[in-house]
């Protein structure tokens with residue numbers, strides 16, 4: 361009897377030890393993956409010239425992805441809170457917009473103010489027939505932050521131009537987008553301006569030559585200073601990013617040379633993520649968005665993936681990245697991904713994103729307004745694809 365009992369006991373002990381070991385091993389594997397998911401901006405792999413679309417090259421690209429397709433569902437569970445058939449789209453979209461605006465602590469009063477733009481000098485780039493004008497932006501009667509950047513536009517323009525404002529990724533900069541230094545944006549602002557757009561690129565208020573000061577006069581500068589700002593003021597990084605972006609949108613819309621009915625937003629990496637947030641929260645105010653190198657699943661953000669500067673726990677607890685796309689529909693939307701992008705979460709989430717967003721656009725009668733461009737380079741902005749998107753939807 362006691363022998364039988366101790367056999368059973370030993371058996372149970374062995375089984376539970378094995379299960380515990382398996383659990384520890386799977387957690388270790390999981391956290392190793394999370395570590396690898398941290399962004400490595402500025403990584404420029406080989407630039408290949410061919411452009412392909414997912415529909416025709418999917419099978420060929422699939423083996424290049426780093427996570428085996430059969431592993432994807434367990435690593436990236438679909439967590440979208442949009443439930444077609446149960447949720448009414450319009451109500452859902454308003455709820456996303458209202459919730460996120462409130463949870464990130466957006467200063468709605470500030471956004472009602474007029475944007476001020478002052479010129480700090482200009483130069484002609486004759487080879488492109490483009491003007492590059494250095495500018496400073498701010499909200500009227502508000503002195504906690506101001507933005508420095510560049511307006512880029514064709515030397516000869518007839519009539520109001522469509523406008524595009526650009527949101528920087530990590531280690532991205534206004535001087536990069538404006539073609540003054542080389543980085544993973546390949547100076548896309550210049551290419552858009554040469555094609556007939558009025559482009560506004562700026563540095564976030566705590567980066568580059570922009571300026572951020574709190575109510576005690578303390579100055580914050582450099583990416584990591586945003587963490588001090590968040591802890592000192594109780595604000596969120598997302599609110600600051602959205603308020604800065606709103607200032608840029610207003611500056612463009614108030615520009616007499618810009619058609620306010622044709623203004624779009626774009627960015628890569630952190631800038632692509634923030635572009636998508638902006639589209640979800642302000643879709644009635646813009647005419648299209650193009651987000652490159654973005655789409656990190658919120659389920660992974662909650663586990664520590666991605667940068668904390670855009671982290672707002674309540675948003676990640678309640679929604680998924682795909683909900684941002686759904687909230688912005690049927691606004692013209694372009695996503696861009698490079699197959700050699702090392703930020704695993706983007707590729708592994710893309711099927712979930714398409715699965716959620718496409719039926720919504722189709723249901724609204726605008727399937728042509730939602731597209732994915734893939735290219736065979738790494739975490740870089742492919743200008744030609746973005747240009748095709750903006751030409752189609754903003755019509756320069």
Ligand SMILES: [Zn+2]
Nearest residue numbers: 667668669670
């Ligand atoms: Zn960051």
